[in-house]
Amino acid sequence: MTDDTRDLGLTLLTILGLAVAMVSRFAMPLPEVLVSGALILAYLAGGVPAGIEALKELLGKFRLDIDLLMVVAALAAASVGAVLEGAVLLALFSLSGTLEHRALGKARRAVEALMALRPETALRVVAGRVEEVAVRDLAPGDHVVLRPGARVPVDGVLSEGVGEIDESTITGESVPVAKEPGSKLHEATVNLNAVLTMEVSRTLDQSTVARMIALVTEAQGMKAPSERFSDWFGQRYTVAVLVGSVTAFLVMLWMGIPQAQALYQAATLLVAASPCAVVISVPAAILSALSVAARGGVLFKGGAALERLAEVKTFAFDKTGTLTTGRAEVTSVVALEGDASSFLPLLAGIEAHSEHPIAGAIRREMTKRGLTAAVVNDVVTSPSEGITGADAEGQLWAGNPRMVARMGAALDHVTLTEMASGSHTVVYFGRGPRLLGAIAVADQPRATSQAGIAALRRDGISQIVMMTGDRRPVALRIAQTLGITEAEVHADMLPQDKVMLVDELARVTKVAFVGDGVNDAAALARADVGIAMGAAGSEVALQAADVALLSEDMQRLAAAHRLARRTMRIIRQNLTFAIGAMVVLVTGGLFFHLPLPLAVIGHEGGTLLVVLNGLRLLVDPIRTT
Numbered sequence: 001m002t003d004d005t006r007d008l009g010l011t012l013l014t015i016l017g018l019a020v021a022m023v024s025r026f027a028m029p030l031p032e033v034l035v036s037g038a039l040i041l042a043y044l045a046g047g048v049p050a051g052i053e054a055l056k057e058l059l060g061k062f063r064l065d066i067d068l069l070m071v072v073a074a075l076a077a078a079s080v081g082a083v084l085e086g087a088v089l090l091a092l093f094s095l096s097g098t099l100e101h102r103a104l105g106k107a108r109r110a111v112e113a114l115m116a117l118r119p120e121t122a123l124r125v126v127a128g129r130v131e132e133v134a135v136r137d138l139a140p141g142d143h144v145v146l147r148p149g150a151r152v153p154v155d156g157v158l159s160e161g162v163g164e165i166d167e168s169t170i171t172g173e174s175v176p177v178a179k180e181p182g183s184k185l186h187e188a189t190v191n192l193n194a195v196l197t198m199e200v201s202r203t204l205d206q207s208t209v210a211r212m213i214a215l216v217t218e219a220q221g222m223k224a225p226s227e228r229f230s231d232w233f234g235q236r237y238t239v240a241v242l243v244g245s246v247t248a249f250l251v252m253l254w255m256g257i258p259q260a261q262a263l264y265q266a267a268t269l270l271v272a273a274s275p276c277a278v279v280i281s282v283p284a285a286i287l288s289a290l291s292v293a294a295r296g297g298v299l300f301k302g303g304a305a306l307e308r309l310a311e312v313k314t315f316a317f318d319k320t321g322t323l324t325t326g327r328a329e330v331t332s333v334v335a336l337e338g339d340a341s342s343f344l345p346l347l348a349g350i351e352a353h354s355e356h357p358i359a360g361a362i363r364r365e366m367t368k369r370g371l372t373a374a375v376v377n378d379v380v381t382s383p384s385e386g387i388t389g390a391d392a393e394g395q396l397w398a399g400n401p402r403m404v405a406r407m408g409a410a411l412d413h414v415t416l417t418e419m420a421s422g423s424h425t426v427v428y429f430g431r432g433p434r435l436l437g438a439i440a441v442a443d444q445p446r447a448t449s450q451a452g453i454a455a456l457r458r459d460g461i462s463q464i465v466m467m468t469g470d471r472r473p474v475a476l477r478i479a480q481t482l483g484i485t486e487a488e489v490h491a492d493m494l495p496q497d498k499v500m501l502v503d504e505l506a507r508v509t510k511v512a513f514v515g516d517g518v519n520d521a522a523a524l525a526r527a528d529v530g531i532a533m534g535a536a537g538s539e540v541a542l543q544a545a546d547v548a549l550l551s552e553d554m555q556r557l558a559a560a561h562r563l564a565r566r567t568m569r570i571i572r573q574n575l576t577f578a579i580g581a582m583v584v585l586v587t588g589g590l591f592f593h594l595p596l597p598l599a600v601i602g603h604e605g606g607t608l609l610v611v612l613n614g615l616r617l618l619v620d621p622i623r624t625t
Contacts, residue, residue: 010045011094017042018091021084039087043078046090047071069238069274076267077596080260085596089271092604118188118209122153125197135204142200146191155207156198158183163194167551182360186550208550237275245270248590264596265589272585272599277606281574284614289567292617297551298560305546308529310564311510315461315557316502316523318515319468319478322533323449323554328361328441331424334415335437341371343436347429349374350389350396354381358427361441382406384469384494386427398429400469408433425474443478450482452554457483459558459565464488465505467498467523498523514557531557567617574610581606 020038024030047070054068070093077086124133125143135153138144144153152165164176167189176192179185185198187207204210245266252262286303293300300306317323333340348366351359352373366373376396379389385406386399397407401420404411409430411417416438420426424440453464465488468475472491479489490501498513499522505511506528513520513527524530524545532545533552549556585602588594 007049007094007098010049011091011098014042014046014087014091014094017045018084018087021087025084039083042087042090043074046087046094047074050090050093069241069270070276072242073267073270073274076263076270080264080267082264082267082596085600088597089600089604092600092608093276095604095608118204119151119153123147138200139203140200144198144200146196146198148191148193148195150191152185152187152189152191152198154187154200154204155202156185156200158185158196159199160197161194163196164192166190166192182364237278241270241273241275244273265593268594268596268599269586269589271596271603272589272594273582274603275578275582276603277578277581277610278575280607281578281610281614282571284611285567285570285574285617286614288614288617289563293560293563296559296563297549297553297556298563299548299550301546301548305529306564306567308510309512309547309561310568312512312529312561313461313509314463314465314505314511315456316465316467316505316511316513316527318498318513318520318523319466319470319475320443321516322514323466323482324443324445324478328358328425328443330361330365330439331442332419332440333365333437334419334439336413337434337436340437341369343429344369345371345374346376346391346396346431346436347398347427347439349376349391350379350387350398352376353379353389354387358425358441362427362439365439393431395432396430398427400426400428404428404430404435409435411435420471421473425470443474445478445481446552446554448552448554452557453482453484455555455558456561459561461561462509463505465490465501467493467501469493495520495522499526502526563617570613570617574613577613578606578610 017038017040020030021035021042024035024038050067051071054071057063058068070089074086074090077083077089119135121132122135122138123130123145124138125145130145138154143159144156146152148163158179158181160181162178162180165179165185166176167186179196184201187202187204187209248269249262249266252265253259257265282303286306289306290300290303293306300309333344335343337343344362344366348362348371351362353376363373374391376389376391379387381387382399382403384400384402386397386403388395388397390396397403401411407430409428411420411428413435416426416428416435419438419440424442426438426440428435428438430436456464464484466475466479466482466484467490470491472489475489475491476486478484479486490497493501498520502511502513502523503526506526510528512529512531513523514531514533515521515524516533524532529547530545531547531549533549547560549560581602585594585599589599
């Protein structure tokens with residue numbers, strides 16, 4: 001039996017016992033034995049579990065919590081003859097607790113439900129034939145056949161075939177996504193209409209669903225500042241309520257009030273002053289928001305990231321692979337010795353070891369020309385410069401002007417000067433100090449980037465900054481397309497430059513940095529909110545980020561920002577209502593002889609209202625409009 005099932009069963013028993021007692025009092029008299037049994041059932045089902053939890057906290061952690069307050073209040077009510085009122089208190093407290101537990105556990109259950117979508121087996125290609133194997137036995141490099149209707153067993157790359165994939169379970173995309181060779185496939189998505197072959201890139205334990213569950217688990221363990229405040233407040237206020245109620249009881253006795261009446265008013269004060277609604281106000285909203293965000297393809301690493309995103313006024317973006325598709329295309333090739341076919345195989349051989357988008361463009365160009373990449377060994381990547389390697393004839397390199405300068409090569413060629421003066425990115429290639437040629441490539445903005453940035457501006461984001469290691473003409477071409485002003489563009493940046501700029505911006509206002517690559521990790525970590533783009537982005541970037549966008553739809557970034565701000569509004573509403581209701585009830589209990597039944601209804605009714613107000617977020621999914 002699960003904890004949720006047990007809680008629900010105990011709550012139903014408590015309500016059943018209360019219902020029998022209320023029928024006897026307000027509708028038709030029932031045998032006293034039946035009524036007494038019903039009340040005992042209500043007290044046992046509603047009070048014993050809470051009492052056990054209270055004792056665990058008290059004896060194990062020396063903490064007084066809300067459970068103890070409710071049990072003491074119910075027993076105090078029974079001791080002054082208000083047995084039915086005590087049963088009402090326990091029934092409502094049990095009901096609110098059950099709703100709370102079910103709401104707070106929904107985010108993790110929603111993600112874990114994806115586990116059931118994983119296929120048990122996959123069709124692996126071995127020596128030209130297809131065999132059915134367990135998904136857990138798949139390893140990177142294996143090739144898997146996907147028939148129409150089959151689920152993708154692990155993360156991989158499409159190697160053969162063209163078709164459409166339903167990614168709604170992972171990214172929240174409502175429209176099937178077209179895939180072609182080279183496209184990334186995510187675990188638990190569905191192949192709709194073609195026979196495809198994919199190459200496995202991650203094992204089952206490292207694939208998308210496993211990482212989603214790990215992120216949600218981490219998120220639930222990281223409390224937001226407002227959650228920490230409500231916990232801090234609840235602990236200290238509980239002690240104050242117990243001490244205050246006892247003190248009020250003693251004062252009333254000293255004033256000559258009869259013991260029964262003094263105990264009744266002290267019990268009423270105990271119920272009225274209990275901070276249940278205040279304590280549950282924040283987690284009810286935070287975890288509802290985390291759940292709806294996960295369903296919409298946005299994973300927050302805890303409520304703290306959600307709260308900080310609501311305060312962000314400046315968004316800083318990496319360009320390549322974030323604002324752009326990262327799928328650059330070769331636009332021109334210049335060979336300084338021989339023709340293009342003499343150096344492109346060497347260039348493709350060295351870029352075969354790189355995951356940079358430009359490397360992918362070079363490999364696609366090789367395929368178009370029908371050329372085969374040469375074998376290059378000892379490949380080393382130099383961040384923001386390029387890549388080096390070696391073949392039988394010596395050292396090879398490819399990169400930007402910084403790499404050219406490091407290798408001692410010269411760029412004094414008219415053709416190369418004209419190529420570099422354009423807005424396309426130029427990759428130079430050489431052997432030792434000799435420059436053998438260059439290629440120009442151009443990246444394209446994502447289809448949703450312009451709309452996403454426009455949505456952020458409509459939502460009141462005062463500043464949007466684009467950072468890139470590319471040359472300024474390249475950056476300006478993309479910025480102009482996306483509606484980013486020239487003053488907001490920062491080009492020719494090294495990874496450390498991005499960190500310095502983020503730090504500079506963060507000293508003025510709250511900053512979110514959005515990136516996807518290894519060289520973005522430091523800036524992601526420095527920003528107030530680091531946001532990693534894409535479910536298949538760099539593992540380093542995902543670890544450094546506070547938020548992971550599983551969809552590549554940039555409009556979901558603006559939707560997540562709106563969700564964060566709405567969550568904070570609901571938290572403020574909850575706290576204002578909870579504290580206000582508590583002040584009214586305490587005032588009534590101290591000075592206006594508030595009846596215990598009204599205190600019970602006011603206290604538990606307020607708790608239920610703030611829970612339901614927080615749960616409103618669950619029925620309003622992340623929208624991009």
